[in-house]
Amino acid sequence: MKNGRLAIAIIITWAALALAGCSSSQLQPAAAPQPASEVAPASTPAAAAPSAQAIALTKAQIESQLLNLINQQREQNGLKPLAIDPELERSAEAHSAAMAKGGFVSVKGAGEASLADRFDQVGVRSDSVGENVLTLPAADANLADQSLKTWMAKDKARRNLLSPRFERTGFGIERSPGAVGEAYVTEDFAH
Secondary structure (H helix, E strand, O other): OHHHHHHHHHHHHHHHHHHHOOOHHHOOOOOOOOOHHHOOOOOOHHHOOOOHHHOOOOHHHHHHHHHHHHHHHHHHOOOOOOEEOHHHHHHHHHHHHHHHHHOOOOOOOOOOOOHHHHHHHHOOOOOOEEEEEEEEOOOHHHHHHHHHHHHHOOHHHHHHHOOOOOOEEEEEEEEOOOOOOOEEEEEEEEO
16 A cells, blocks of 8 residues: 555656646647556566656755755865754744745845844844845755755855854745745855
């Protein structure tokens, strides 16, 4: 039964990814299902494991990947690793949700409190704070890697990632509405 649920989840994921890559003019009617006797056995390439892009990950798994990648960059630059802070997590999650809902990418949305005020509201106490934000159409399996590459290519975001003053961090990841939406990613930093 467990394998049956996994197969259904994989099929649903493949279907969602296939639809996300097509405009409405590209959609074709689905082929009729094959009788059971014509279904390829599991050892054939037709039944191979899904690609890395088709694998659905939890937010916690993506955030863990992102933290590991960022800390590898920090280590390569002679810096101490960042530690996850629950208050920064709450701040980043709320900001990513606001960006996804409002369709903006900025450290301050219309009607939203300033970064310092948002940190105060969740209990962050620090003499030095920062925030990186972005939006990407990346699949879950690529989101951490693509987020890091995007931030490392931007001077201000790179300075935040590699700042020796920052010791704590928190992430927020939210998808825009829809089956396969843009990912809104926030990383908050504090001393």
